[in-house]
Amino acid sequence: MARTLDQNLHKRRKTQIISAAAKCFAKKGIHQTSMQEICDAANISAGALYRYFASKDAVILAMAESEKNANEQLITHLDNSVDVVEGLCQALPSIIAILSNREYGRLAIEISAETSRNPAMAELFQSNDTQLQTAMIKALKAGQKQGTVNKDLNVKGAVYVILAMFDGITLRSTSLASPPKEKTVKSFVYFVRRFLAPV
Amino acid sequence: MARTLDQNLHKRRKTQIISAAAKCFAKKGIHQTSMQEICDAANISAGALYRYFASKDAVILAMAESEKNANEQLITHLDNSVDVVEGLCQALPSIIAILSNREYGRLAIEISAETSRNPAMAELFQSNDTQLQTAMIKALKAGQKQGTVNKDLNVKGAVYVILAMFDGITLRSTSLASPPKEKTVKSFVYFVRRFLAPV
Amino acid sequence: MARTLDQNLHKRRKTQIISAAAKCFAKKGIHQTSMQEICDAANISAGALYRYFASKDAVILAMAESEKNANEQLITHLDNSVDVVEGLCQALPSIIAILSNREYGRLAIEISAETSRNPAMAELFQSNDTQLQTAMIKALKAGQKQGTVNKDLNVKGAVYVILAMFDGITLRSTSLASPPKEKTVKSFVYFVRRFLAPV
Amino acid sequence: MARTLDQNLHKRRKTQIISAAAKCFAKKGIHQTSMQEICDAANISAGALYRYFASKDAVILAMAESEKNANEQLITHLDNSVDVVEGLCQALPSIIAILSNREYGRLAIEISAETSRNPAMAELFQSNDTQLQTAMIKALKAGQKQGTVNKDLNVKGAVYVILAMFDGITLRSTSLASPPKEKTVKSFVYFVRRFLAPV
DNA sequence: TATGAATGAGCGTTCATTCAT
DNA sequence: TATGAATGAACGCTCATTCAT
Numbered sequence: 053m054a055r056t057l058d059q060n061l062h063k064r065r066k067t068q069i070i071s072a073a074a075k076c077f078a079k080k081g082i083h084q085t086s087m088q089e090i091c092d093a094a095n096i097s098a099g100a101l102y103r104y105f106a107s108k109d110a111v112i113l114a115m116a117e118s119e120k121n122a123n124e125q126l127i128t129h130l131d132n133s134v135d136v137v138e139g140l141c142q143a144l145p146s147i148i149a150i151l152s153n154r155e156y157g158r159l160a161i162e163i164s165a166e167t168s169r170n171p172a173m174a175e176l177f178q179s180n181d182t183q184l185q186t187a188m189i190k191a192l193k194a195g196q197k198q199g200t201v202n203k204d205l206n207v208k209g210a211v212y213v214i215l216a217m218f219d220g221i222t223l224r225s226t227s228l229a230s231p232p233k234e235k236t237v238k239s240f241v242y243f244v245r246r247f248l249a250p251v
Numbered sequence: 252m253a254r255t256l257d258q259n260l261h262k263r264r265k266t267q268i269i270s271a272a273a274k275c276f277a278k279k280g281i282h283q284t285s286m287q288e289i290c291d292a293a294n295i296s297a298g299a300l301y302r303y304f305a306s307k308d309a310v311i312l313a314m315a316e317s318e319k320n321a322n323e324q325l326i327t328h329l330d331n332s333v334d335v336v337e338g339l340c341q342a343l344p345s346i347i348a349i350l351s352n353r354e355y356g357r358l359a360i361e362i363s364a365e366t367s368r369n370p371a372m373a374e375l376f377q378s379n380d381t382q383l384q385t386a387m388i389k390a391l392k393a394g395q396k397q398g399t400v401n402k403d404l405n406v407k408g409a410v411y412v413i414l415a416m417f418d419g420i421t422l423r424s425t426s427l428a429s430p431p432k433e434k435t436v437k438s439f440v441y442f443v444r445r446f447l448a449p450v
Numbered sequence: 451m452a453r454t455l456d457q458n459l460h461k462r463r464k465t466q467i468i469s470a471a472a473k474c475f476a477k478k479g480i481h482q483t484s485m486q487e488i489c490d491a492a493n494i495s496a497g498a499l500y501r502y503f504a505s506k507d508a509v510i511l512a513m514a515e516s517e518k519n520a521n522e523q524l525i526t527h528l529d530n531s532v533d534v535v536e537g538l539c540q541a542l543p544s545i546i547a548i549l550s551n552r553e554y555g556r557l558a559i560e561i562s563a564e565t566s567r568n569p570a571m572a573e574l575f576q577s578n579d580t581q582l583q584t585a586m587i588k589a590l591k592a593g594q595k596q597g598t599v600n601k602d603l604n605v606k607g608a609v610y611v612i613l614a615m616f617d618g619i620t621l622r623s624t625s626l627a628s629p630p631k632e633k634t635v636k637s638f639v640y641f642v643r644r645f646l647a648p649v
Numbered sequence: 650m651a652r653t654l655d656q657n658l659h660k661r662r663k664t665q666i667i668s669a670a671a672k673c674f675a676k677k678g679i680h681q682t683s684m685q686e687i688c689d690a691a692n693i694s695a696g697a698l699y700r701y702f703a704s705k706d707a708v709i710l711a712m713a714e715s716e717k718n719a720n721e722q723l724i725t726h727l728d729n730s731v732d733v734v735e736g737l738c739q740a741l742p743s744i745i746a747i748l749s750n751r752e753y754g755r756l757a758i759e760i761s762a763e764t765s766r767n768p769a770m771a772e773l774f775q776s777n778d779t780q781l782q783t784a785m786i787k788a789l790k791a792g793q794k795q796g797t798v799n800k801d802l803n804v805k806g807a808v809y810v811i812l813a814m815f816d817g818i819t820l821r822s823t824s825l826a827s828p829p830k831e832k833t834v835k836s837f838v839y840f841v842r843r844f845l846a847p848v
Numbered sequence: 849t850a851t852g853a854a855t856g857a858g859c860g861t862t863c864a865t866t867c868a869t
Numbered sequence: 870t871a872t873g874a875a876t877g878a879a880c881g882c883t884c885a886t887t888c889a890t
Contacts (some may be wrong), residue, residue: 079368081364081365083283084368157367158364158367161364164422165280165360167425168360169279174428181426206437206438206441208438209434209438210438210442212438213439213442216422216423217412217415219419220417221415221419223418223421223422224415224418226363227363227367227373228376228377229373232411236407238405238408239405239407239411240408240412242405243446247446
């Protein structure tokens with residue numbers, strides 16, 4: 053019982069720290085955020101933070117790990133759709149909404165930047181991405197068998213194109229002043245349908 | 252005359268510093284690069300650097316400014332093509348090659364990250380992007396008149412989609428272990444043609 | 451009775467903490483050892499430790515106190531010998547063995563270093579040393595009466611010389627890679643006999 | 650010229666830092682002295698100190714290196730004496746005076762403590778000691794040939810005994826309240842003569 | 849104009865000690 | 870009594886920036 057409480061507390065504290073860190077990182081960038089700022093945001097002392105994370109790098113990594121939820125949502129969505137293309141097209145507005153969320157986007161870019169220099173982050177990113185790719189490839193191949201996806205499509209290439217598009221949406225909507233407008237979203241839907249659906 | 256020489260020297264020194272900074276930023280990230288590292292890479296003393304740039308932020312901004320060349324190349328290319336779609340499709344492999352260049356990509360991401368927090372950077376990014384958007388919109392509209400571009404296309408949306416794709420390529424090829432393979436490039440070409448060309 | 455048990459427990463806990471501390475101090479040095487390390491070595495919580503010792507300084511002092519056993523052994527030995535010189539010479543190999551024991555030596559040096567800065571430690575050291583000096587002086591004077599010790603000897607000075615030699619053995623055998631070899635031990639015996647025995 | 654000035658400045662600053670550090674280390678102990686305290690004592694800023702020494706460990710090592718002068722003085726003295734034993738006996742009072750100097754002794758003990766845990770320090774100590782041993786062995790063997798040193802002596806062992814005695818003097822005079830008195834010094838002289846001189 | 853020594857605030861991290869449970 | 874989470878000051882060290890030369 054005490055054990056359970058302890059572990060709960062431990063998890064709660066970690067979550068509390070990670071979400072404080074995520075906010076700070078999104079606002080100021082990973083390397084411009086000091087541990088003290090994270091502590092302040094999480095309402096704990098510096099010493100306490102180090103009971104839960106061994107270093108700033110560990111906080112960064114944990115934050116990145118906790119960001120993979122978006123992917124998981126998308127995968128679940130794909131798995132549950134009867135027609136991949138239509139499923140994706142219907143989901144697209146809300147996917148784009150997530151991708152263009154300011155905090156999500158800034159964090160994604162910070163993580164990307166970190167990825168090219170931190171091996172642990174790179175591994176994490178790679179494995180997340182592979183998971184998403186695999187799920188999409190499976191869904192598209194199934195679609196090709198079903199006849200709901202263009203049979204001439206190079207599936208791997210198509211997945212790359214779509215994921216690049218997603219990443220691009222994230223990058224642009226944080227760098228630019230405003231997120232994609234409704235008309236733009238429609239263009240994305242149009243593109244995806246035209247690209248994936250049978251001719 | 253002496254004045255001209257002076258100004259030339261001044262410009263050359265600035266360029267030298269900026270390209271040293273760019274290399275460092277790509278290698279270690281903007282905020283993990285110290286001014287001393289830039290000085291060393293540029294073969295200049297700390298005191299001298301500050302004669303050319305008022306602060307680290309000024310160096311960052313100047314570096315970002317110097318990175319807009321890629322855009323200009325693309326714009327020139329579009330202007331010179333008779334058929335936008337075909338022109339773009341032919342240029343695509345080399346565009347993708349540029350976008351997936353490791354140093355270019357890392358710098359682009361660093362700049363993106365900076366953009367969401369530094370107003371001067373944001374303005375710069377915005378203006379570069381608008382320039383590119385405008386050029387592409389113009390080219391696509393011309394194409395629609397010419398009959399080389401699908402008339403049903405929402406041109407602004409299409410441009411957003413294509414630019415997102417470009418940004419996505421950059422982001423993915425620096426975060427992932429390897430740049431897009433030949434087959435993937437073909438998928439991009441296939442997509443652009445299918446998306447833009449008349450039905 | 452319960453009281454007695456309690457006090458026994460209390461003493462046992464203290465001993466347990468002190469010997470854990472001694473091991474840590476010898477391994478890492480007093481000031482590079484954290485209270486947490488002592489707690490871990492003693493299998494006790496931080497809170498519990500502070501029920502037995504008021505501060506780290508108190509632990510250090512108690513550890514130093516517990517180290518005076520070596521002296522007591524030596525004193526007992528001297529008291530029991532009929533001929534001081536021969537007694538000492540026979541005991542010398544095992545005394546040297548104790549003095550050159552790595553853990554003992556390191557602790558002794560740590561304590562010495564502490565002694566020059568901590569008045570309580572200094573007092574402790576002084577009193578231990580005085581006790582040993584007194585015992586040796588007494589033994590040597592008795593020897594002079596008996597005729598087993600050189601009558602020309604300035605007893606106080608001789609004791610200083612011998613104790614310095616002991617301390618030197620300790621210092622050298624911890625700083626140097628190896629303890630004194632058998633031949634070296636013989637030299638010490640030769641020296642002591644030549645120094646103390648009647649001409 | 651500028652070069653020479655620079656190097657002079659560099660050396661002067663290093664010396665200034667080392668002697669400030671030595672004072673601090675003697676007063677408070679190596680690990681209880683903060684870099685800030687050294688900076689304050691040397692009248693420079695933290696940043697400046699790190700231009701001259703890469704780390705606290707580097708300062709400690711340099712300080713230890715600068716302490717080997719005492720040895721060198723002794724070696725020179727031995728080399729210049731016609732009769733080793735008499736030379737040593739005459740030098741003994743001033744050697745003991747050096748060894749019992751408060752700052753020298755405290756530093757020596759700090760260095761000893763450090764030696765058992767820091768490989769670089771151990772190597773330094775070892776090499777200094779070997780140098781001194783070698784010089785003394787050479788001098789004693791020459792003495793044996795000359796007839797001024799007891800021929801039965803195991804020279805290596807004798808050197809060990811004498812050096813242990815020196816170290817012991819250092820250790821005792823810092824731990825104890827007072828340095829050895831004149832009578833004690835006489836005992837040392839008596840011992841050395843009796844130990845080394847021919848029977 | 850160029851140099852590089854100097855500054856000092858601020859960084860990530862540790863640890864003796866306290867105290868709610 | 871025992872626990873171990875929490876504190877916060879202080880640590881070793883870095884770095885953007887300044888300025889005497």
